[in-house]
Amino acid sequence: MSIQILQYEFLGPIKLQEWGPPMEKVVYLIMTREKDSFNIIYAGECEKTTENNFFTNNPSFKCWIESHSNASLYLAILPMFESENYARNKVLNQVIARYHPKCNERKPEPKPEYKIRSKHDSETSSIIPCPCCGSEMKVEKELENTTIIRCTECGISDTRLNS
Template sequence: MSIQILQYEFLGPIPLDEWGPPMEKLVYLILSRDKDRFNIIYAGECEKTEEKSYFIQHSQFQCWIKQSGSEKSLYLAILPMFESSNIQRQNVLTRINQRYKPPCNTDTVESKPDYIVRSSKSEKITCACCGAEMKSEKILEKSTLYRCTNCGISDTRLDS
C-alpha cells in the first residue's frame, strides 16, 4: 500500500504500533485516521534509528495523540531516501510543511506576506468591461487590486 503526498510516493500508511526498527535515511509522516481519510499531523525525517521506542519517545508524541484522539488512530507513512543527504530530506519536509501545515510541527514557519496592507481610500473605479463599480479587494504597498461587483473582472492600479 502507498500514499502520494505532493509528487512523493510514501509507503504505508501502517498503524504506528505495528512499526519496528530499523529506519535509515527517510522522511516520515505521522497520520491521523478519520474513517477512510488520513490527515498529516506531523512530518519528520530520520538519519538512522534502531530504537523500538523512537516514536513513543518523540517530543511531539503527546501532540499526535491529542490531534488523533487516541494512539490507535496514529499511522505511519515513510519515504525511503537511502542515498539522500540531510539537506535533501529537509527540502522534502519544507515542501510538505508549507503545503499541509501539520499541526504538530512546531518548527513550521508561518510565511509572512510580501506586501504591506495600508488603509483603504474611498475612490470610485468603474469596470472597463461592464461599467459597474469596482471595489478595492487588496491594498498592496504600491498598488491596489480592484474587483468588479458585477462581472468579477479584476484590475490593478498603481497608487500615486
C-alpha cells in the same frame, strides 16, 4: 500499499503500533485516519534509528496522542537511501509548507544576513559565498569574457563577467 503526498510516493500508511526498527534515511509522516482519508498531523525526517521507542520519545508525541488516541495514529515513510540531510529537509519543508501539520513546531525562518560590499571588496575577496546555501563557490571554468563558478555544497552554478 502506498500514498502519494505532493509528487512523492510514501510507503504505508500502517498503524504506528505496527512499526518496528530499523529505519534509515527517511522522511516520515504521522497521520490520523478519518473514514477514507488520512490527515497529516506531524512530518519529520530520520537519519537512522534502531530504537523501538523512536516515536514515543519524539518531543511532539504528546501532541499526537492528545489529538487522537494512539490506536488511530498511522505512519507513512518515504525512503531516501542515498540522500543527504539537506535533501530530506527539502522534502520535509515542502510537506510542512503544503499541509501545515498541527503538531510540527513552527520555528521562525532565520532571516538572511545581508552585507553590502563595495565593488572593491568583492574584487579582492577570494571567497565567493553561494547565494543559495552560503557555502564557498569555486571557479569551475574561465572563459574569454566570463568565469563560471560552482558551489562546493549544493552544486548551483553562476556566471560572472570578467572586467
